[in-house]
Amino acid sequence: MRRTLSGRAIRGLGALTVAFTLAGTVAAAPASAAPGPNLKITAVAAEGRWLRGDTIPIDLQVTNTGDAPATGVRAQGSTQSGPYYAYDSNSLGDLRFDGPGASFQPGESRTYRLTGKVWTTEAGNPLVRISVQAAADTDLSDNTVDVLVALVPLDTTERVAGQVYGDANGDGVAGPGEGFAGLTVRVESFDLPNELVTVTGPDGRFSFDAVPVGPQRGLRIQHGPDGWYLPTYQVLRLDGGDGNLAVNIRGVRPLTESLQASIALDKTTYTIGETATATVTLTNKGTRPLSGLYATCDDPLGFGTNLKIPQEQWGAFGSSRTGALAVGESKVFTFSSKVPDNAIDFGRTFLECEFSGTTELAGPRPSAEGKVPGKRGDVRGQVWVDRNENGTLDPGEGLAGTAVSLYTYSADEQLVSLAQTDANGFATFVDVAVGEYTLRPAAPWRAAGDPAVHHYAAPHNAEWKIKVISG
Ligand SMILES: [Ca+2]
Ligand SMILES: [Ca+2]
Ligand SMILES: [Ca+2]
CATH class of the missing domain: 2.60.40.10 (Immunoglobulins)
Structure with a gap:
């Protein structure tokens, strides 16, 4: 049938x-x-x-x-x-x-x-x-x-309306006086015949009466006033329903303005396997209560040098992301963590944490470090001059027969080692403790960019290459 x-x-x-x-x-x-x-x-x-x-x-x-x-x-x-x-x-x-x-x-x-x-x-x-x-x-x-299969007809349009505001009091909603007036708002999409443009009114509101349907319509907002973090682009699904009648674009002040965070380690120098104690202090220096706060401590370079803090030790500031601080309130956390084995290859251990909030942006990212001395080795690299000014190191561009000095990477810049470049601009500093250094060539040469020499133990070691210019 x-x-x-x-x-x-x-x-x-x-x-x-x-x-x-x-x-x-x-x-x-x-x-x-x-x-x-x-x-x-x-x-x-x-x-x-x-x-x-x-x-x-x-x-x-x-x-x-x-x-x-x-x-x-x-x-x-x-x-x-x-x-x-x-x-x-x-x-x-x-x-x-x-x-x-x-x-x-x-x-x-x-x-x-x-x-x-x-x-x-x-x-x-x-x-x-x-x-x-x-x-x-x-x-x-x-x-x-x-x-x-009933599809939304291709010629369907939908009203899109919303409000752009700066959430000055941090309550998550647009209150009186929080709207951003005069901001340009656009609907963009490669398959729209022409871009749709409007400007927010005195209360930050905007609307488009008839936007053609599409699974991904871009809504682009002009940057807000200075100091505000405003999401300037978002993707809307327009399916002919009434799902885009209250598109609220919330601007926030950076969390760094209200949350102060610091990390201190109990010693300046550690041995491998020793337990380090870190003290983390958080203070709400702002004018509104903070909530939804959480900490993320990581190892951004992936070297395995950083102290590990189990997330549960953060309490409400851990994976539940429910940390709260009243105005003026401080919280002090104390953690104990074993200095990781990898730290000795780099000469240092770190604790680096980022503090953020579920409704906050741009939180503080404090760090602290301790020395983990013991490993030494030769560190080799090349000094070069971009003679043909093409931005890359070409054969014959090594700077020959020039004295180079290695200084500590610190405010007082102490001289650590001296070397002389060979015919191809290579120099080796012998028996230097692992760590971060600054290279200085003899006058009239100076580093054209970053003069850093990262001296790590094998297998993390790499040759440095530093471009220099005269004068
Ligand atoms: Ca049958
Ligand atoms: Ca508000
Ligand atoms: Ca070149």
Whole structure:
């Protein structure tokens, strides 16, 4: 049995959110059912405001209404009319047409969620025919179902409205006087015929009456007043519903303005394996209570040199992200942590933490370090001059026969080692403790950029290359 969808039925669909199973859901049982397996299928597209590019599910139920097991059960779908619905055959699971097929006992019923997408911009709605088959099905009239996938019509538009504001009192909502007036707001998308532009009113509000639907419409906001962190771009989904009538763009002051954070270590020098004690102090120096605060202590360079603080030791400031500080309140944390083995290869250990908030931006990132002395070695590198001014080190650009000095990387810059470059500009400082240094060539030369020499033990060591200029 085959049924087709009439034009009148399509026009009568009306509401977009409704999808229909149009045929085959109820098949009259034969007057005298023959013995054997008899599969029956029903299917319906999930409700939703579906756009091109969305993953659109179709739920199908397969039942063996016969009196014998059904074997070799497979399903497939095809688009009968309208834009092509490309489905993922893996989503059919054991019903996959290219698989061995599933089995259904008499009376057994299972549901499957087929997923697919419509990419084409052809108008209309896909009519998808889904059929199941089994060996020796006694009645084929109920093995096929046509499903209409109702898409949001391409010419649909939607109102987009919102408010841009600076949340001065930190309560998460736009209060009186917090709106940012006079900011340009744009809706951008590669497939829009022209960019839509407006300007926020005195209370920071903006609106666009009719923006064409699309899964990703960019909303771009002009930068806010100085000192405010304002999200200047966000992606909106426009599906013709009313989901974008209150697009609130919240600006915040940087958390560094209110949260003061410091880290101190109990010693300046550690031996490997020793336990270091760190004291972390947080103070709310601002004019409003802070909440949703949390700490993240990491090892940004990935060298394994940093002290590890288990997240649970932060209490509310840990993974629950519920740390709070009243105005003027301080909290002091004390942690003990073993100096990691890797620290000796770099000559230092660190504790670096970033403090942030669930509704805050740009928090403080304090750090502290301790020396972990012991390893020494030669450190080799090259001094070069960009003679052809092409920005790269070319053959013959090493600076030959020049004295170079290595100084400590510290305010008092103490001389550590001296060396002389060879014919190709290479120099080796012999038996130097691992650590951070500054290189200074003899006059008239000076470093053109960063004069840092990072001297690490193997296997972390690397040759330095420092470009110099005259004068
Ligand atoms: Ca059947
Ligand atoms: Ca507010
Ligand atoms: Ca060059």
